[in-house]
Structure formats: C-alpha cells, structure tokens
Amino acid sequence: MEWREFVQQYFQAVHQSSMDGKYERLLPFYCTGESGVQEEWDRLNREKRKIEERGVKLLAVQGQVTPMCWVDTDATIEVTVRWQENKTLGIKHTKYKEANKRLFQLQLLKTNEKWSIIGARESNGDQKLVVEEEEEPVIVVSGVEDAINQPMLIVHGAGGYNAANAVAYAERYWNTTNPVYPRFTDDCTNFISQCLHAGGIPMLLSKEMGKGWWIRTGKGASWSYSWTVAHSLYLLLKSGGPPMRAVMKSSAAELVPGDIICYDFNGDGRFQHNTIVVAKDANQMPLVNAHTTDSSMRYWAYEDSTAYTPKMRYAFFHIRGV
Structure with missing residues (x-):
C-alpha cells in the first residue's frame, strides 16, 4: 500500500470513529508504545467524553485531507497534511455546524510492507510558545x-x-x-x-x-x-x-x-x-x-x-x- 492511501484510510477511520464512538478501530493504524501516538489517542478520547457529557449527537462528519509536504527517509516518512473537518451536531432538537482547519503531522514507519503511525500531532495548533514582551510575533x-x-x-x-x-x-x-x-x-x-x-x-x-x-x-x-x-x-x-x-x-x-x-x-x-x-x-x-x-x-x-x-x-x- 502506498503511504498516501494509508493516510487517507486513517482519516476516514477517524471520521467514522467520531460518528459511532468506536475509536478502537484506530488501534491497528498505530505503533503502540509511542508517546506521540498516545497523546493523540488521549485527545480523541477526551473529545469523545466531552460529547457524551454535553448530550450531543454527532449527525454527520465530512473531511478533506490534503498532503502539503513530506520528508522521505530510509526508515520513515514525515508528512504534513491540511485537515479540514466539518461536523453537524444535534443537541436538544437543534442542529449546528462546527468546523476546524488544522495542519497535522504524521510520522509513518513501514515494516514488513505494512505502514504504521509512530507519531501524530497538530502542527502550529492551539498550543503557543509564550511570547515574551520584547519579542515580536512572526x-x-x-x-x-x-x-x-x-x-x-x-x-x-x-x-x-x-x-x-x-x-x-x-x-x-x-x-x-x-x-x-x-x-x-x-x-x-x-x-x-x-x-x-x-x-x-x-x-x-x-x-x-x-x-x-x-x-x-x-x-x-x-x-x-x-x-x-x-x-x-x-x-x-x-x-x-x-x-x-x-x-x-x-x-x-x-x-x-x-x-x-x-x-x-x-x-x-x-x-x-x-x-x-x-x-x-x-x-x-x-x-x-x-x-x-x-x-x-x-x-x-x-x-x-x-x-x-x-x-x-x-x-x-x-x-x-x-
């Protein structure tokens, strides 16, 4: 399988898991034990718990994933994708749409002709470096x-x-x-x-x-x-x-x-x-x-x-x- 197809299948699985809450379907994509993978797994489960706490029903998920750049080494591929995710949510007989546009980085490893994710994180996401007063934003x-x-x-x-x-x-x-x-x-x-x-x-x-x-x-x-x-x-x-x-x-x-x-x-x-x-x-x-x-x-x-x-x-x- 070519890595682009693997990445596409992964995000399709993420969207499907968001719909039915069965995030365990993502486990075959991950190389277990990697800290970068664990952080993303924890984030997905926090999102699931919050939806349940709010009493929200996810009615539809649409997404578009576009590879922006990648670095291919002998052992791994590091790829940055633009991930546009659109959700339709229902709560107390009302509907609304939520949308997020992220740059997402995946580190992929191929062993025995099979791809796995050894790192997953948002690139330039919500987390900021603290900008000191004398520094200017870039x-x-x-x-x-x-x-x-x-x-x-x-x-x-x-x-x-x-x-x-x-x-x-x-x-x-x-x-x-x-x-x-x-x-x-x-x-x-x-x-x-x-x-x-x-x-x-x-x-x-x-x-x-x-x-x-x-x-x-x-x-x-x-x-x-x-x-x-x-x-x-x-x-x-x-x-x-x-x-x-x-x-x-x-x-x-x-x-x-x-x-x-x-x-x-x-x-x-x-x-x-x-x-x-x-x-x-x-x-x-x-x-x-x-x-x-x-x-x-x-x-x-x-x-x-x-x-x-x-x-x-x-x-x-x-x-x-x-």
Missing part, C-alpha cells in the same frame, strides 16, 4: 492570497461595542485572512483584536509596543503587544479599562456572543490563547471561533485541543465597550 504570508479578491467588512468608526458586528467578522474570517491585516504564525490574538475592532472598539494609539491597543498596517507595519500577544490582551481585558471596559465573569455560561475567553493551557498564570463567543448551544454554553487552529462554532472548553492539560484555566470576559 508573520507568515501564506493564506493571504485566498482573501485578496474577497469582500471585506468595513469598520465605520466607534460608537460603543456592537457584538453582532464582531460576530459577523468572526464568522466571515474564521478560516481566511482579511488582506488589510498581516497574518501571524500564532494568529489567535490578532484575529480576536480584529473582531473587537470590527465591533466598534477603537484603537488606543501609541508609539510604544508595550502601550495601548493598536496596529498600523501597510509599509512599515507595527502593532502593540496587546493586539497580538495572548497574555497581553488578557491583562488589558482584566484591567477593566479602555477601550474594551471588559467585565470578568465567573463562568462560561454567563457569556454572550461577542464576549472573549482566554486560555491558560498550563495553569501557570500565562495565557496563551483567545477565542470569541459567536453563539450558544442548546445547553446555553458558548461556541467559539478562533485562529491558529482555525475553528468555527467550536465548543468553548477546548478539551479536544492538542494543548489541553489537566491544569488548564480560563478567564471569561464580557465586553462593554466605551
């Missing part, structure tokens, strides 16, 4: 071309926070890039800042990256840490000051569309990810959109994330605006 230009010919939502000044406009922006650009803005390798906070600005939150301009909340695009583009770094935005929201005048809430259930969730995956007080609430499910729990692992209508808790740890903490913010 810009990537891939993906910008897809958005060049698409219409943009225009921000007409600021007169308070219009959550509906912020949500509309999050829905429009969850899996693409507004060409007005740069795209970063870790793009989650840049995306959330764009959503807030589209909702009418005005920039606080400054000449210093450590002050205000702003971005200058075009030639010589620059930006504040609070616009692009997850922990810096968290600190601004926590302050309750302008321009968001956010109010911290005690639980996810208190949030409404347009509000923000911050994620501390390691539980060490440094927040590494941000999402925006775009809807609530039939249990009145938030569904969120995000970048880096581009996600639409994803359940807020992120227990299906490769960045998940048992120590994960959240911060919930209602956005009031000026």
Whole structure:
C-alpha cells in the first residue's frame, strides 16, 4: 500500500470513529508504545467524553485531507497534511455546524510492507510558545492570497461595542485572512483584536509596543503587544479599562456572543490563547471561533485541543465597550 492511501484510510477511520464512538478501530493504524501516538489517542478520547457529557449527537462528519509536504527517509516518512473537518451536531432538537482547519503531522514507519503511525500531532495548533514582551510575533504570508479578491467588512468608526458586528467578522474570517491585516504564525490574538475592532472598539494609539491597543498596517507595519500577544490582551481585558471596559465573569455560561475567553493551557498564570463567543448551544454554553487552529462554532472548553492539560484555566470576559 502506498503511504498516501494509508493516510487517507486513517482519516476516514477517524471520521467514522467520531460518528459511532468506536475509536478502537484506530488501534491497528498505530505503533503502540509511542508517546506521540498516545497523546493523540488521549485527545480523541477526551473529545469523545466531552460529547457524551454535553448530550450531543454527532449527525454527520465530512473531511478533506490534503498532503502539503513530506520528508522521505530510509526508515520513515514525515508528512504534513491540511485537515479540514466539518461536523453537524444535534443537541436538544437543534442542529449546528462546527468546523476546524488544522495542519497535522504524521510520522509513518513501514515494516514488513505494512505502514504504521509512530507519531501524530497538530502542527502550529492551539498550543503557543509564550511570547515574551520584547519579542515580536512572526508573520507568515501564506493564506493571504485566498482573501485578496474577497469582500471585506468595513469598520465605520466607534460608537460603543456592537457584538453582532464582531460576530459577523468572526464568522466571515474564521478560516481566511482579511488582506488589510498581516497574518501571524500564532494568529489567535490578532484575529480576536480584529473582531473587537470590527465591533466598534477603537484603537488606543501609541508609539510604544508595550502601550495601548493598536496596529498600523501597510509599509512599515507595527502593532502593540496587546493586539497580538495572548497574555497581553488578557491583562488589558482584566484591567477593566479602555477601550474594551471588559467585565470578568465567573463562568462560561454567563457569556454572550461577542464576549472573549482566554486560555491558560498550563495553569501557570500565562495565557496563551483567545477565542470569541459567536453563539450558544442548546445547553446555553458558548461556541467559539478562533485562529491558529482555525475553528468555527467550536465548543468553548477546548478539551479536544492538542494543548489541553489537566491544569488548564480560563478567564471569561464580557465586553462593554466605551
């Protein structure tokens, strides 16, 4: 069997297992005992448990897997694929669609004419390296071309926070890039800042990256840490000051569309990810959109994330605006 066919069969099995909950069908694909395989196995089972806890029924799964690049050595093949997964879920007689676009890396080993997976992980997923205040995020230009010919939502000044406009922006650009803005390798906070600005939150301009909340695009583009770094935005929201005048809430259930969730995956007080609430499910729990692992209508808790740890903490913010 050629490795491309093996990879296709694996993701077909993943989708089928998502539907019926029988993840044991994936075991023949794995080389048991490998730590990279165990992490992915644990992630899949966390996702299964969370669906059961929520009382959600998975009605349909569609996916597309495209090999992007691969390195072929004498013993192994390391392949990076783009995995677009679309789910239709039902809960309390209502339906909604969740979508995630991931870069996924598989390490394959062939022994006795049979392929097996010895490593599986998300590439450039939810887990972020902590960006120190003096470091700048890295810009990537891939993906910008897809958005060049698409219409943009225009921000007409600021007169308070219009959550509906912020949500509309999050829905429009969850899996693409507004060409007005740069795209970063870790793009989650840049995306959330764009959503807030589209909702009418005005920039606080400054000449210093450590002050205000702003971005200058075009030639010589620059930006504040609070616009692009997850922990810096968290600190601004926590302050309750302008321009968001956010109010911290005690639980996810208190949030409404347009509000923000911050994620501390390691539980060490440094927040590494941000999402925006775009809807609530039939249990009145938030569904969120995000970048880096581009996600639409994803359940807020992120227990299906490769960045998940048992120590994960959240911060919930209602956005009031000026």
